[in-house]
Amino acid sequence: MIKIMLVIYGVEKQTVDFVASFLKDARNVEVQEREIKEIPYDLFNDKRGQYRGDFINQWIYKNLKKKGTDIVIGILDVDAYVPPLNFIFGVASPKLKVCTVYLARLKIGVDIYGLLSRLKKEVLHELGHLFGLHHCLNKLCVMAFSNSIYDVDRKTYKFCGSHYSRLAMGGLEFKSKYKLI
Template sequence: MAECQGTTLIPIGRVDPIILAWLKEDLPKGLSITVTITPPLPLTPRHFFKERNQYLADGLLAELTTLNPDGNTLSLGIVDADLFSTGLNFVFGIATTGRALISTFRLRPEIYGMPPNPGLYRRRVLTEAVHELGHSLGLPHCEHPGCVMFFSNSIADTDRKGPEFCFRCRRRIE
């Protein structure tokens, strides 16, 4: 399993500072890592697809490549924009070895006609961040529906699984 000393949060475009504060506080509890935050990167139109009104997640993730020169720190990009990936209508996030990207856009309860709920929103953001960081550490999707590494096909899957690893996945990253 990949060895890392910490995670760098990289806001892309306008990201609510409270989300960064939540992640800085919550990520070390589940992953035993240090967390730092960089100044925001611009959200450029280069990866925006007007006909879909979405950004291509793969392109945004590729832009994080140069931000981890030593390989000992994971990079987690955070964007408040709707994302898609090749072959998928939308994604909550995407990852590759050493770097990950999450979108907060579809994690807000208001998107689904619900009233604002900061506690639920915080849990969803943490769940997707831990899930994508798990992938960046080399974990595949897990078959256990309660594990954070279970594939989220919908927001209901994200809500059901929560931000914790199952025993097997936890062992693989320790």
């Protein structure tokens, strides 16, 4: 059993339920949810108006990741960055087994369905990093790097054949519809 905890900040229940539900498309996955009411202010960069994504991952690891939890995925409705990038959609810390996805930019210009589609891709992308996957040259593979929202929209939520197999070998076996044909 792979125990995944979702750490939620400022996100609607419908969105959280959606994430929990597609994660269960992988075999032997159990999902817990934990809502947080604030993110420590020292993780916020005043001048930029953004949070430091990698610092949030460390804070989650130290303060929220329980024994027995294998993986933590944060879904946070804020804007974040990690130097030298101006902004990030998400960031993974594979050693900590913590990743976070940020909604502020994923929401731009789309309705709830557009947001959920983007969110699914970004969650699966960061989850892939936690299982040791690197970026993919196949622009349709969910492990393709997204420099802009256009890149997010262009790729699919599916893994290319080799990434799909590597993930399965790492213990995360998604339904076959998650494999690019």
